[in-house]
Amino acid sequence: MELRLLFLLFCSSLLVLPTHLTLSSAAKDTDTHLLQPTDQRRDGCISVLLTQQGIDFAKDVLIGKAISSLIPIQLDDIEKSVKIPLVGTVRIRLSDITINEATVGSSRAQAGRPGIQLVASGITAQMSLKWKYSYKVWFVEISDHGVASVQAEGMRVGVIAGVKEDGGTLKLSVLACGCQVEDVSIDVHGGASWLYQAVVDAFQNTIKSKVEKAVAKKITDGIAKLDTKLQSIPKLINIDRTAALNVTFVSDPIFQSSSVDLQIDGLFTSLGNALAPAYHRVGRGASLYYDDESRMIGISLHEDVFNSAATTYFNAGYMDWKINKLPDQSLLNTAAWKDVYPELYKLYPDDDMTLDVKSASPPVITITEDDGNAAIALDVTVKVLNATQVLPVACVSVAINASCTPQILGNNLTGVLDMRSFKLSPKWSNIGNLQTPLLEEMVSTVLGSIFIPYVNSHLARGFPLPVIHGFAIADGEIKCMDSSLIIRSDIALT
Secondary structure (H helix, E strand, C coil): CCCCCCCCHHHHHHCCHHHHCCCCCCCCCCCCCECCCCCCCCCCCEEEEEEHHHHHHHHHHHHHHHHHHHCCEECCCEEEEEEECCCEEEEEEEEEEEEEEEECCEEEEEEECCEEEEEEEEEEEEEEEEEEEEEEECCEEEEEEEEEEEEEEEEEEEEEEEEEEECCEEEEEEEEEEEECCEEEEEEECCCCCHHHHHHHHHHHHHHHHHHHHHHHHHHHHHHHHHHHHHCCCCEEECCCCEEEECCECCCCEEECCEEEEEECCCEEECCCCCCCCCCCCCCCCCCECCCCCCCEEEEEEHHHHHHHHHHHHHCCCCEEEECCCCCHHHHEHHHHCCCCHHHHHHCCCCEEEEEEEECCCCEEEECCCCEEEEEEEEEEEEEEECCEEEEEEEEEEEEEEEEEEEEECCEEEEEEEEEEEEEEEEEECCCCCCHHHHHHHHHHHHHHHHHHHHHHHHCCCEECCEECCEEEEEEEEEEECCEEEEEEEEEEC
């Protein structure tokens, strides 16, 4: 089972922007880590909170990629007529003006109303261009050409990106974008002695203006392309042939002064004809409490996520087992059951048996402040293999109360199921009355040797935590709260 949740797609995509940004002002929102839904806001079953630590980490990692996506930048040609003493009027044309390299002095990314604010300062850009001039002396035209190196210094670029939920995806827009260049130095290679000063005087401000406009346009175009990618994000992620995870966004992101809160549907749904479970609750309360700023990311998984998975797989028939092998195989012979069902051995002496275990209803999973609890209802049907016939002879109901301790193993969310208690009651019997105490001991043996190990073997495979665009959960820790499982973690590169 491979699950590539899109928790970080929005965050990591936005944070590609820090290297090409300029901001007008910083957000002044009051910092908060108790996220209360508003009347207009719908809670998802998966909540993701990216803290300032996480924003800064992603920004620093992706800054090089962002620059490489911008470079090279091609500027429009420039042509001017310049009056040169002792020479006259000279037409000078600059072409193939290209920003080839850029280094960033510092950058910052901050969440706040109305969106993500990103700034990069102290940028130095290396440029190259070709020059050509011509003028006439009497009836003779004199011309020359060559190259020049240009350095734009003290650049400051920034953007304010707004993000809205739109039909389950995120709509990204540019609310403000700009670029400022403090100084431009030009080094002309070749040409007449007067050319250097003429180019500096005539073209310095024009080059600055061209750079500012070209960078701003490149940023705007890049965000438009990024928005197109966001719209193409699938709304369902296939888990296997049976189930998919709904990863649509259910509300606008909430931008605090040092965090971004995302609400994702997060429910499992069937890929077949079974009806998808409906668990959404509008305004059910705080979805994620996160009180650890030193961690980069917080993820809240509401118990409805696990219940929707249980319902989906129950409807698909995955929670039925046929037990025909046990560590103690003698338990699957009527001789071992003659004290439990006295009539069984009389009617079918020394016949082999099978146990059909069926879930009577989807397991009900609750999360408390201590751990996770699972209420499991099973029907166990005893069948006798008599000659060529398989004969159902009795059925009992088993109600299991189990605890599940969540763990993080590598990049997987895993768990261990422990049976706390169980109760059984007869449903029907063709072989007379049963001896309940002896049956409880027998069922306890079967559950302990088959059912619980089987479930734990699947839990050990884990529920893969977010892996997207080279990022993964690292050093995660788990806390159980009322109705939600909280994961606090740093982010690692993969």
